[in-house]
Amino acid sequence: MLVALLCVAVHVAEARIGGGQTGAQALTESTFNAFLEQNSKVLVDFYDPKDPNWREGEAELIAAVKYVRGVGSKVPIGKVDVSKETALTTKFVPGSKFPQLMWFLHGQPTQYHRTLRTSKAISDFVIALDRDAMVPLKTEEEAHDFVPAVFARVAKNTATFRTLEVVAQKHMDTVAFTFLEGSSNEISWFGGSDPVKYEGAIEVTAIEKWVQQQLLKSEPIPEDPSLLEDEGSMVVVGKSFEDIVMQKDKDVIMQVYAPWCGYCKKFNPIWKAFAQEVSEVSHLVVAKMDGSRNGSPFPEDFSWDAYPKVFMVPAGQRKPVHFEGDRSLKNLIDFVNTHGSKPITPKADSRSGSMESVMDL
Numbered sequence: 491m492l493v494a495l496l497c498v499a500v501h502v503a504e505a506r507i508g509g510g511q512t513g514a515q516a517l518t519e520s521t522f523n524a525f526l527e528q529n530s531k532v533l534v535d536f537y538d539p540k541d542p543n544w545r546e547g548e549a550e551l552i553a554a555v556k557y558v559r560g561v562g563s564k565v566p567i568g569k570v571d572v573s574k575e576t577a578l579t580t581k582f583v584p585g586s587k588f589p590q591l592m593w594f595l596h597g598q599p600t601q602y603h604r605t606l607r608t609s610k611a612i613s614d615f616v617i618a619l620d621r622d623a624m625v626p627l628k629t630e631e632e633a634h635d636f637v638p639a640v641f642a643r644v645a646k647n648t649a650t651f652r653t654l655e656v657v658a659q660k661h662m663d664t665v666a667f668t669f670l671e672g673s674s675n676e677i678s679w680f681g682g683s684d685p686v687k688y689e690g691a692i693e694v695t696a697i698e699k700w701v702q703q704q705l706l707k708s709e710p711i712p713e714d715p716s717l718l719e720d721e722g723s724m725v726v727v728g729k730s731f732e733d734i735v736m737q738k739d740k741d742v743i744m745q746v747y748a749p750w751c752g753y754c755k756k757f758n759p760i761w762k763a764f765a766q767e768v769s770e771v772s773h774l775v776v777a778k779m780d781g782s783r784n785g786s787p788f789p790e791d792f793s794w795d796a797y798p799k800v801f802m803v804p805a806g807q808r809k810p811v812h813f814e815g816d817r818s819l820k821n822l823i824d825f826v827n828t829h830g831s832k833p834i835t836p837k838a839d840s841r842s843g844s845m846e847s848v849m850d851l
Contacts, residue, residue, distance in 0.1 A: 513552050514569040519577055525568055526597040533616060535569040536579060538588040547589050547607055554612035563620045587795075593619050601790045602663060615663060623658035624651070625668045636666035639680045640701065643672030650675045650692050657697045665701060679704045703729075707785035722765030726779040731787050734777055738806050741774050741830040743813075743822075746781040746799040754798045757817050761798075764822045767836040773805065774826065774834055805831040 514535055517525055526532055535551055537544060555567055572579040572588055582599055583590045591612065593602035602619060606612045627633060633641040640658070644651050651669070654677070658667035677688040677697070681704060690696040708728025712718050718725055726734050726744060735742050745761055747754040765776040781799065786792040791809050792801070800817070801810035802825065811829045815821050827833050 513555060514567040517568040517570050517575075517578075519575055522568075522570070522575075522578055523597075525566070526594050529566045530596055531565050531620060532594040533565055533567045533619075534582075534592050534594060535567065536572050536583050536586070536588055536590040536592065537569060538572050540573060541588060543607070544589075550607060550609045551589075551612060553609035554616070557609060557613045558616045558620075561617070563616060565616060565620050567616075591615065601660065605795070618663040621662070623655050623662065623667060625666055627668050627670050630670060633668045633680050636668055637680050637682050638664070638705070639666040639668050640677060641680055641685070642667070642669045642677045643674045644669050644677075645671055645673055653692055653694055653697065656694050657701060660698065661701060664705065702787050705785075706787050707783070709780070709783050720778070721762045722769055722776060723761070724775060724777040726777045726784070728784040728787060731779070731784075731792075734775065735792075735803055736808055737775065737803075739773070741802065741805050741826070741832070742777055743774065743800065743802040743826060744777040744779060746779050746794050746797065746801075748782040748797045749780060750782070751797040757798050760817060760819055760822075764819050767819065767823070768826070768834055770837070771834045773832055774830065800825075802826065802829050804829060 515525065517534065537547065541547070551567075551569075558565070570578050572583075582592060583603065586603075587605050589605065589607070591604050591606055593600045593615075602615075604611075604615060606615055625636070627641075630641065633639050640654070642650075642654055644654065654667055654669070658665075661667070675692065679686040679688070679701075686704065688697065688700055690700055706728045711727055711730050712725060723745070724734055735744060745757075747757075761778070768774055768776060781794055781797060786794075788808075798817070800813035800822075802813070803810050813822070813825050823834070823836055
């Protein structure tokens with residue numbers, strides 16, 4: 491998809507007026523807002539000079555800037571030293587790993603923030619975002635060059651086009667939204683196999699959910715009821731994520747693991763003991779998901795780059811609270827009591843020697 495987008499981006503960017511710097515402009519709290527206000531699109535690199543790989547990363551960023559300038563993109567690129575600009579860091583990238591690249595549009599941060607370290611990854615990221623949200627085509631066959639892509643037969647300046655444009659702006663670096671002028675309002679997904687036709691309502695929420703479903707990596711939902719639970723934890727896959735993790739009347743704590751992860755194997759007996767200790771708490775669901783085989787349908791809020799990852803979603807909420815600290819039985823129970831909608835009462839022996847033996851594993 492990025493190869494096709496590059497051709498579009500070059501054509502669009504050649505007509506833009508912008509700076510031609512070959513590096514990133516250093517920004518401070520006093521210059522940051524003005525830099526954003528002067529440019530409709532901005533990429534900002536939040537970096538930590540104490541990172542032992544920082545010098546190498548700086549060279550990769552400079553190489554990426556030179557490359558995108560060479561293909562016609564003039565998007566201004568700034569950089570923020572997180573060790574000095576703590577207010578900016580806390581506001582835009584709290585608790586992040588660095589370097590962290592963030593895309594700003596019309597002075598506002600977007601959901602596009604990535605930890606990228608190579609010049610190719612950085613330049614691909616810029617090229618994918620520095621374009622119009624909807625890509626016009628001359629023939630339907632061209633849509634296959636953008637896989638994965640949404641293809642629509644729709645007229646510009648219509649309600650349907652504007653709806654698609656809103657959804658497209660949420661997927662600039664992952665999906666190309668393409669269209670042919672037409673009045674049928676037919677929408678299809680091109681994902682490498684047979685096209686999937688959209689049959690839902692023409693509204694942002696419905697189309698966005700459909701796109702997420704097409705992108706979602708997921709194992710099949712187990713058909714055998716005995717496979718829906720494993721050692722006291724409900725088994726979650728990508729397709730069942732929303733139904734199990736986001737419940738109106740129950741708190742959910744979930745571990746995302748990988749079968750090959752050594753830390754996960756060490757943590758498993760503690761997690762199993764935790765599930766047993768809270769098994770009689772009716773308002774709490776303990777769940778787990780193989781993150782190497784399943785993805786998140788809500789990557790803006792639920793994501794992971796290491797295993798195991800533990801988070802909790804209180805009843806009626808849709809955003810997670812992340813677990814940090816030592817992975818002990820006591821800390822897991824304290825975490826649930828701190829962030830859950832109701833306090834829990836584990837089994838009587840959870841505060842005695844059984845806990846200590848589990849924690850020593």
